[in-house]
Amino acid sequence: MTDEVDSQKRALRAEVRERRRTRTSTRRDHDAEAITQRLEELTERLGATTVAAYLSLPDEPPTREFVHWAHERGIRVLLPVSREDGLLDWAPYDGDDEVEDVVGMPTPMTELLGPIAINDADLIVVPAASVDRGGMRIGWGRGYFDKTLGSMDRCPPVYAVIFDDELVDSVPRERHDMPVNGVVTPGGVIDLDTSRP
Numbered sequence: 308m309t310d311e312v313d314s315q316k317r318a319l320r321a322e323v324r325e326r327r328r329t330r331t332s333t334r335r336d337h338d339a340e341a342i343t344q345r346l347e348e349l350t351e352r353l354g355a356t357t358v359a360a361y362l363s364l365p366d367e368p369p370t371r372e373f374v375h376w377a378h379e380r381g382i383r384v385l386l387p388v389s390r391e392d393g394l395l396d397w398a399p400y401d402g403d404d405e406v407e408d409v410v411g412m413p414t415p416m417t418e419l420l421g422p423i424a425i426n427d428a429d430l431i432v433v434p435a436a437s438v439d440r441g442g443m444r445i446g447w448g449r450g451y452f453d454k455t456l457g458s459m460d461r462c463p464p465v466y467a468v469i470f471d472d473e474l475v476d477s478v479p480r481e482r483h484d485m486p487v488n489g490v491v492t493p494g495g496v497i498d499l500d501t502s503r504p
């Protein structure tokens with residue numbers, strides 16, 4: 308990657324990380340409820356029966372309530388398990404205990420399915436630092452989701468979960484960056500025009 312784009316991405320990630328860290332708990336609780344509701348609406352609108360999602364960390368837009376909701380409804384939820392080689396394995400959520408994967412992210416203790424298990428998903432919910440109006444997304448810098456999405460031949464709808472102020476006009480981009488079809492924010496589900504240059 309070019310150093311220029313790399314450092315722009317780093318700066319943007321640091322900004323988002325800092326903003327997330329300093330959100331008030333009132334704001335956080337309000338956003339948590341709204342995001343859960345939006346994710347449920349989206350899942351119902353798409354009639355998804357298998358959803359790929361992730362277990363949020365405390366500062367991330369919360370996905371845990373949604374994961375519980377889906378599991379309780381009999382929707383199959385696949386969660387990522389980071390691998391040393393930069394790919395993601397997937398593990399089905401079973402409502403039970405979690406452990407940390409090789410990069411310290413929360414993950415279930417259930418059976419490990421390989422990277423191609425994500426092909427079963429009819430909705431993919433991904434983390435992001437920021438997304439622009441053309442659907443270009445910046446993640447947390449290891450390329451896990453770019454590689455995963457880039458390897459799929461028939462990709463279902465992909466939505467990033469972000470806070471409202473993380474949807475921006477444009478993000479620095481590189482050739483390997485994969486667009487998302489929309490974002491889920493406390494303010495609503497927004498479908499994006501990925502054909503925008």
Ligand SMILES: Nc1nc2c(c(=O)[nH]1)N(C=O)[C@@H](CNc1ccc(C(=O)N[C@@H](CCC(=O)O)C(=O)O)cc1)CN2
Pocket residue numbers: 317320321361362363364367387388389410412413434435446447448449451452
């Ligand atoms: N809750 C959750 N689970 C997830 C992700 C996520 O973003 N959130 N992932 C989403 O990919 C994968 C793990 N991705 C990771 C990506 C980067 C780093 C990391 O340590 N990054 C460096 C440098 C980042 C930077 O350039 O600013 C760092 O934070 O020091 C860790 C895990 C899979 N599971």
Ligand SMILES: Nc1ncnc2c1ncn2[C@@H]1O[C@H](COP(=O)(O)OP(=O)(O)OP(=O)(O)O)[C@@H](O)[C@H]1O
Pocket residue numbers: 308316434444445446447448449450451452453454457481483484
């Ligand atoms: N499809 C790919 N094939 C090979 N390397 C890739 C691919 N996608 C990304 N990478 C590499 O992964 C690293 C991180 O990429 P980038 O900064 O775009 O990550 P990101 O979008 O923030 O992360 P993520 O996709 O995990 O959310 C870069 O070194 C990049 O070259």
